Amino acid sequence: MMQPFRDFAAIRAAAVNLPAADADAVAAARARDQQLTKPTGALARLEDCVFHLAGWQRRGIPCLDAVRIAVFAGNHGVAARGVSAYPADVTMQMVANFERGGAAINQLAILHGATLSVTALELERPTQDFTAHAAMTETECLAAINAGAEAVPPNCDLLVPGEMGIGNTTAAAALAAALHGGDAASWVGPGTGVAGDALDNKIRVVDAALGFHRAALGDPLQALRLVGGRELAALFGAVLMARLQSVPVLLDGFVVGAAAAVLARLNPAGLDHCLAGHVSAEPGHRRLLAALGKPALLDLGMRLGEGAGAAVAVGLLKAAVVCHAGMATFAEASVSQRS
Numbered sequence: 001m002m003q004p005f006r007d008f009a010a011i012r013a014a015a016v017n018l019p020a021a022d023a024d025a026v027a028a029a030r031a032r033d034q035q036l037t038k039p040t041g042a043l044a045r046l047e048d049c050v051f052h053l054a055g056w057q058r059r060g061i062p063c064l065d066a067v068r069i070a071v072f073a074g075n076h077g078v079a080a081r082g083v084s085a086y087p088a089d090v091t092m093q094m095v096a097n098f099e100r101g102g103a104a105i106n107q108l109a110i111l112h113g114a115t116l117s118v119t120a121l122e123l124e125r126p127t128q129d130f131t132a133h134a135a136m137t138e139t140e141c142l143a144a145i146n147a148g149a150e151a152v153p154p155n156c157d158l159l160v161p162g163e164m165g166i167g168n169t170t171a172a173a174a175l176a177a178a179l180h181g182g183d184a185a186s187w188v189g190p191g192t193g194v195a196g197d198a199l200d201n202k203i204r205v206v207d208a209a210l211g212f213h214r215a216a217l218g219d220p221l222q223a224l225r226l227v228g229g230r231e232l233a234a235l236f237g238a239v240l241m242a243r244l245q246s247v248p249v250l251l252d253g254f255v256v257g258a259a260a261a262v263l264a265r266l267n268p269a270g271l272d273h274c275l276a277g278h279v280s281a282e283p284g285h286r287r288l289l290a291a292l293g294k295p296a297l298l299d300l301g302m303r304l305g306e307g308a309g310a311a312v313a314v315g316l317l318k319a320a321v322v323c324h325a326g327m328a329t330f331a332e333a334s335v336s337q338r339s
Contacts, residue, residue, distance in 0.1 A: 004149040004241060008138060008221050011145065011240070015266035018243050021055030021273070028060025035329040039338070045297070046320035049275065053321065056248040056273050057157060061325050064158055064318050067114035069307050070151045070238055071098060071105060071162040074144070074231035075126035077135070078209070079167035083202045085192040088126065088166045095120050095164065104304060105162060108311035112318070114160070119151055121230035130174065130227045131208040137225075144230040148237030152247060159242045159249045160277070160314065161256050162307020163231045166192070169282060172258035174206045174227035176284055178217040179261050180291045183207060187284040189254070190303075220265035228259070235259035243273050250317065252310040253280035253303070257288045264292055275317075277310030278302060 005011045029051050034040060041047065053062035073095050079088045097103050098118045109116040121144055127135040136144070152159055165171075169191035176187045184206035194202055210217070213226045224233055236259045242249045243263070251257055251274050263270035271292060279286050279296035281303040289296055297316055302309040330337045 003146040005142065005146055007142065011221065012266065014240065014244060015263060015270060018267060018270060019246055022058040023055070025058050025060050026051050026055040029054035029062070029324070032060060033324065035331070036324070036327045037330055037333050037335050038327070043320070043323060046316070046323065049317055049320040050324045052275060053248055053317065056246050058246060062157070062321055063325070064314070064321050066155060066157045067112055067160065067314060068153060068156045068158070069105060069109050069114050069116045069160040069162060069311060071116070071118045071164060071307055072121060072148060072231040072234040073118065073123060073164040074121045074168070074229045075123050076165060076167035076171055076229050077126045077129040078131065078170055078205060079126070080129065081131065081201070081205050082198065083170040083191070083194070083205055084166045085194050085198070086166050091164055091166050092123050095123065103306060104308045105306040105311060108308060112311065112314045114311070114314065117151055119147055119234060121147060121234060127229050130171070131205055131212055134226045135171070135228055136230065136233070140230070141225040141233050144233035145237035148234030149241035151234070152238050152241040152245060154245050156247045158314070158317065159238065159247050160252070160307050160310045161235050161238050161249065162252050162310070163235060163255045163305055165229060165231045168229055168231060168255050170202055170206060171227060171229045171232055172255040173284055174209045175223055175232065175258045176261065176288050177206065177210055178223035178227060179220060179265050180288070184210065186287070189282040189284055191282065220262045224262050232259040236262045239263055239271070239274065243270065247273070249274040250277045250310045250313060251275065251294070252277055252307045253305060254282040254285035254288065255305060257285060257292065261288065261292060277313035280309060
């Protein structure tokens, strides 16, 4: 099968020529909303969600019959530096748990009638320790980006990207710092639960990576290659392909947000098709969403990953859609409109 992107140049070109939302579909959704049996604006952000989905699904009455949750898993060489509370073996063990149906994201997928895909990215071959090497070669990074792009079905109503990878909040912090500035302490958080000396070590590791690669981090794709990871590259590829296919995206936590931010740096309008499902307990996530201009739908203090926070927010989007599609208009219900 031909890969979606043959090289980084093709990715850059795709990121420049991105489709926009369908203004006519948004107008149709707004027109219907004005006729529904409620005061204008009474459903607040639920209405905004409907208009967002309408524009990207290119239909005045959006639906969420085909929701895809796509989880990507990768291992990180930097994990050997003690940046996580868990050993790297947990990545592979959790992938097996996903495949058996035993994780939180499995239950949320069942709840919402969503299709769950899990893509394990060369777990037996971690990325390089990015404090002293590039995390990936360009070939490796491109392969991961294409794996993410290939996980997005063209007939999807909504994409929920998720991740699993011991050490990946370290990579996300390094990538966020590369893309948006600041030192490691501005972005590093507890991840799987590190604190005290272990957290200080994690900060030092990210600062070391930023210093080692500083000369090349101004290029978003190179930043992804140098201090990211295979699952972050796949997440970027999935978000980009979703945009090219006009599939709306519901972003999960810090790792997903950092990967998606690469597209925003390549094109300031690159994440217009994305909503932020939630803001996680990872401190850098709130800062990142502010930088991206993406207010979160939920703030529950979650820090699981897997796409779980965004999957919980799918319920909000479904509530918005069923109200928009199912409510009677003033004329249908013989209810007098505001004078």
